Amino acid sequence: MRVEYINPFVEAAHDVLKEVLHTDVKRGELYLKSTATPVLGVAAIIGLAGDVEGRVLLDMDRTTAVQVASGMLAGMEMEPITDLNEMGRATITELANMITGRAVTKLHNLGFAFDLTPPALVTGDNMEISNANVEALIVPMELPQGRIEINVAIRERG
Amino acid sequence: MTKHEKRERAFDRSSGLFSNADPNEADEREEIDYKMVTFSLGGKDYGVDIMKVAEIAKFDRYTCVPNTPDFVSGVYNLRGDIISLIDMRRMFHLPVPERAAGEPDEGLILRLDGGLIGVIVDRVDEVVGIPSRLIQPPHPIFADVNLRSISGVVEHASRLYIILDMERILGEADEPRPDRESGAVDPAAATRETPEPAATSGGAQEELSRPHTAHPGDEADLVAGTLRSLSGFVMTDLNRAWVAQRLRSWRDAHDGNVEIRSEAEVQEFLRPFYSPYTRSLWGDDYLEAVRALLPPGLEGNVHAWNPGCGAGYESYSIACLLRDSYTNARIRVWAADTDLLDVSMAPSLVLDPATVPAFYDPFVTEVDGAVEFTAKVRETVLFEFSDVTHHQTVPPCDLIVIRDVLSFLQEEDQRRVISLIAEQTAVTTLVVTGAHEDLHEMSDHVEVSRGPVRAYRKG
Numbered sequence: 001m002r003v004e005y006i007n008p009f010v011e012a013a014h015d016v017l018k019e020v021l022h023t024d025v026k027r028g029e030l031y032l033k034s035t036a037t038p039v040l041g042v043a044a045i046i047g048l049a050g051d052v053e054g055r056v057l058l059d060m061d062r063t064t065a066v067q068v069a070s071g072m073l074a075g076m077e078m079e080p081i082t083d084l085n086e087m088g089r090a091t092i093t094e095l096a097n098m099i100t101g102r103a104v105t106k107l108h109n110l111g112f113a114f115d116l117t118p119p120a121l122v123t124g125d126n127m128e129i130s131n132a133n134v135e136a137l138i139v140p141m142e143l144p145q146g147r148i149e150i151n152v153a154i155r156e157r158g
Numbered sequence: 159m160t161k162h163e164k165r166e167r168a169f170d171r172s173s174g175l176f177s178n179a180d181p182n183e184a185d186e187r188e189e190i191d192y193k194m195v196t197f198s199l200g201g202k203d204y205g206v207d208i209m210k211v212a213e214i215a216k217f218d219r220y221t222c223v224p225n226t227p228d229f230v231s232g233v234y235n236l237r238g239d240i241i242s243l244i245d246m247r248r249m250f251h252l253p254v255p256e257r258a259a260g261e262p263d264e265g266l267i268l269r270l271d272g273g274l275i276g277v278i279v280d281r282v283d284e285v286v287g288i289p290s291r292l293i294q295p296p297h298p299i300f301a302d303v304n305l306r307s308i309s310g311v312v313e314h315a316s317r318l319y320i321i322l323d324m325e326r327i328l329g330e331a332d333e334p335r336p337d338r339e340s341g342a343v344d345p346a347a348a349t350r351e352t353p354e355p356a357a358t359s360g361g362a363q364e365e366l367s368r369p370h371t372a373h374p375g376d377e378a379d380l381v382a383g384t385l386r387s388l389s390g391f392v393m394t395d396l397n398r399a400w401v402a403q404r405l406r407s408w409r410d411a412h413d414g415n416v417e418i419r420s421e422a423e424v425q426e427f428l429r430p431f432y433s434p435y436t437r438s439l440w441g442d443d444y445l446e447a448v449r450a451l452l453p454p455g456l457e458g459n460v461h462a463w464n465p466g467c468g469a470g471y472e473s474y475s476i477a478c479l480l481r482d483s484y485t486n487a488r489i490r491v492w493a494a495d496t497d498l499l500d501v502s503m504a505p506s507l508v509l510d511p512a513t514v515p516a517f518y519d520p521f522v523t524e525v526d527g528a529v530e531f532t533a534k535v536r537e538t539v540l541f542e543f544s545d546v547t548h549h550q551t552v553p554p555c556d557l558i559v560i561r562d563v564l565s566f567l568q569e570e571d572q573r574r575v576i577s578l579i580a581e582q583t584a585v586t587t588l589v590v591t592g593a594h595e596d597l598h599e600m601s602d603h604v605e606v607s608r609g610p611v612r613a614y615r616k617g
Contacts, residue, residue: 003502003541030498034548135548156540 001137001154004110006030009056010139012103013150017141020095021071028140028147036130037138037151039122041065042084043129044096047117048104054154056103057129057136058096064146065092071145084123093119099150189289190387195266195380196286196319197279200252204279205286205312205319212269214282214380217243218262234276236267243276244328255280268324275328284383286314293321377416378402381427388424390566391431397565400431400594433561433593434610437468440475441515447609448557449483453586456556460487463555465546465575466563467493470504470539474531476559477538478521492553494544504541507531547571555587562592576601580616589614 010027017025042065044058060068062084069091070080081088096119104114129151136153194205195214215236220243222232229248233240243265247254257263265278293310309323378401382393385401393401408427409416418427435444460480467473473493480489495501509529514522522529546560547567558579564572579589580601589603590613597603603614 001543003505003543006498006502006543030543032496032543032545032548034545135544137543 001032001135001152002156004112005052005107005152005154006137008103008106008110009099009137009150009152012106013099013139013141013148016095016099016102017143017148020075020098021068021143021145022075023071023144026142028142030140031138033136033138033151036128037136039124039127039129040147040149041123041125041127042092043122043127044093044119045122046096046100046119048100048114048154049117050114051112052114052154052156054134054152055131056096056100057149057151057153058092058099059149059151060092060146062123064143064148067145068092068095068143068148089121089123093121189291190287192290192293193285193287193384194319194321196283196383197264197266198281198283199246199250199279201280203283203317203319205321206266206268206324207309207321208285210268210270210324212267212274214377215265215267215276216262217265217276217278218260231263231278236274236276239274241267241274241276243278245278247278247280249327268328270325270328272328277324277328283379285380286319286383287387288312288314296320377405381405381416381418384418385424385428388421389428391424391428392565392568392572394565394569394572395599396572396595396597397431398599399596404430431562431565431592431594433612435471435475436562437471439471439509439514439518440479442517444610445475445479445517447611448479448588448590448613451588451606451608451611451613452480452483452557453588456484457486458488460484460489460557461553461555462489462491462557462559463553464491464493464559465495465544466560467495467501467504467541468497469500470507470541472559472561473504473539473541474507474521474535476557477531477535478518480557481521481535481538482517489538490553491539492542492555493539494542494546496543496545498543501541501543505536505539546575555583557588557590558583559590560592561590562595565592565595573600583616585616587616 010030014025014027017023039057040059040061042060042062046056048054048056066081066084066088069084069088072091072095073087074080084092100116100119104116107114131153134153134155136151139150139152141148141150193208195208195211196203196205198204217231217234220232220234223230229245231243231245231248234243245254245263246252263278264280264282265276266282267274267276292314293312296308296311307322307327308320309326310321312319312321378393378398381401385391385393391397404427405416408418418424435441440448462476462480464473464476470493473491477489477491480487480491493501493504495504507530508525509522511524511527511529514529521532521535523532546563560575560579564575567575576597580603583589588606589597590611591597593610593612595612596605597614598605602617604617606613606615
C-alpha cells in the first residue's frame with residue numbers, strides 16, 4: 001500500500017476513537033497481511049473507489065463492539081446497550097463511516113480522489129476476509145473497551 | 159521535525175538494509191543465548207550444545223578395533239590424538255544408511271569432561287541459535303532415544319530439535335547408562351577402553367589419516383545458521399559461492415578462526431556483501447553501466463520495480479536514470495519495503511548537497527541548504543509499504559532492481575519471488591540483483607553483468 005495512504009487512516013482512526021469515546025487510545029504496531037485475515041466477530045466494511053480501489057474494514061469482537069457502542073451512546077446521553085441490537089449495529093456502522101470519512105477527507109486534501117460506498121456490517125463467528133493480490137495493512141487500536149483493528153486494503157488501479 | 163533533523167535520522171539509520179523482522183522476531187534475536195549444532199539421525203532432527211562440540215568432521219579412514227560393542231566404530235587419529243569413534247545410530251538402534259564406497263561418515267568431535275570423542279551421525283546440518291527459554295522439557299513421544307539422554311526439545315524454523323545430553327550419553331557417568339533396550343552396552347566403558355596409539359596391532363587396521371575438517375562448503379553451512387539467526391541472511395544457491403569465498407578471507411584475517419558469534423561480527427562478515435551504492439545515490443559508473451544494459455529508445459510507459467527500496471536512494475536513482483535515458487516516455491517506479499519508518503520517509507527524502515553527484519543536478523532543487531528531488535521526479539516514484547513475499551502481481555516492467563533483498567528472504571520465499579520475476583517479465587526486462595547474488599543458480603536467467611552492475615535477462 002502506498003505510504004501516503006497510511007498516515008491518514010492511522011490518524012483518523014486514532015482521533016475519531018478518542019473523540020467519540022473520550023478515552024485513551026493506544027496504537028499498536030502496524031503490520032501487513034497477505035493471506036486471508038480472520039475477522040474478530042463484528043466487522044463494518046466500506047468500499048473505496050476512484051483513483052484507487054479497495055476497502056476498509058473495522059473489526060472487533062462482540063464484547064468490544066457492545067462496549068464501544070455503549071460508550072458512544074453514553075457520549076450522546078443515550079441508554080447504553082447490553083447486546084448488539086439494532087442501535088448497537090447502527091452505532092458501529094457509524095463509527096466506521098466517521099473513521100473512513102475522515103481519512104478520505106485527509107487524502108482529498110493531499111490530492112487523492114476517493115469515493116466511498118455505504119458501510120455494511122457483518123457479524124458472525126469464524127469469518128475470514130481475503131482479497132486477491134492486495135496486501136492488507138492492519139492498524140491495531142487498543143482501547144479500555146478492547147481491541148479494534150482497522151484493516152485497509154487499497155491498490156492503485158492498474 | 160525539521161528537514162535537517164529528518165535527514166540526520168535518515169542518515170543514522172544505516173544498519174538493516176531491508177528489515178523483514180517483526181517486533182517479536184527482534185525480541186527473540188536479542189535473547190539468543192544458546193547455540194546448538196544440529197544433525198539428523200534416522201530422519202529426525204537433533205541438536206547438541208555447541209559448547210560441547212570441538213569440531214565438525216568427516217571420518218573417512220578409521221581403525222576398527224576388534225571385540226568392542228557394535229556402536230564403537232573404531233579409533234581415529236585426530237592430528238596425532240587418538241580418539242574413539244561412536245556411531246550414534248547403532249547406539250540408539252536406528253537404521254544405518256548405506257554409504258557409497260569412499261564417501262566419508264559425517265560426524266562431530268565432542269569435548270566432554272572425559273576428553274575428546276568422535277560421534278558419527280547421518281548428516282550434520284548447521285548451527286542454530288535460539289533463546290534458551292524456548293527449550294522445553296522432553297516428552298517421551300519425541301524420540302526413539304531414551305528420555306534421560308535428552309536435555310530438552312526446541313522448535314526452530316518449524317523443525318523440532320531434540321537436544322541430546324552428550325555428557326550423560328557418552329560421559330564417564332558413574333551410573334550405568336540407561337539404554338532403551340537392555341542396558342547391556344556401556345559407552346562410558348567404551349570411552350575408557352579407548353586403545354592407546356598402539357592400536358596398530360589390530361588385525362582390521364586401516365590407514366589412519368587426518369580428518370577432513372577444512373571443507374569450505376561444510377563450514378559455510380555452519381556459519382549459515384548464525385548468519386540467519388543474527389541477521390536474517392539466508393544462504394542458498396543464490397549466494398553460497400560468496401559465503402564460501404568470504405569465509406576464506408575471513409579465516410585469513412582471523413588467524414584461521416571461522417567462528418562468528420555476535421551480531422557485530424555478523425555485520426562485519428556481511429559488510430562486503432552489500433552492493434555498491436547501498437543507502438546512497440548511484441554514482442556515475444553504476445548509472446552508466448545500467449544505462450548501457452537498458453534497451454535503447456523505449457517510449458510510452460516505462461515501468462521499473464524496486465522491492466527493498468529502503469529509504470528510497472535506489473528508487474530515485476532509477477527514476478532519474480530512466481528520465482534521463484527515455485525523455486519521451488512516461489516513467490513510473492514502483493518501490494516497496496517492509497521497513498515502515500524507512501519507506502514512509504522516502505517520499506520526502508532530503509539529501510546533503512555534498513553527497514549528490516552532478517548527474518542528478520537537473521532533478522533536484524535546493525531547499526534550506528539541503529537538496530531534495532523535484533516534484534516531477536517524486537511523482538515518478540510510488541513508494542509502498544509492502545512485503546515482496548506476499549502474493550502480489552508485479553506490474554509489467556522494463557527494469558527490476560532487487561539488490562540484496564532475496565538473500566534476506568527464507569529459501570522458499572526466494573524461490574517464489576524469483577519465479578514471480580521469471581513469470582511476469584518480458585525477454586527484454588533487465589533484472590539487477592545484488593553484486594554477490596547469482597540469479598542464474600536459481601532460475602533460467604542468464605547473466606549480462608557490466609562493470610559494477612550484476613544483471614540478468616531471461617534466457
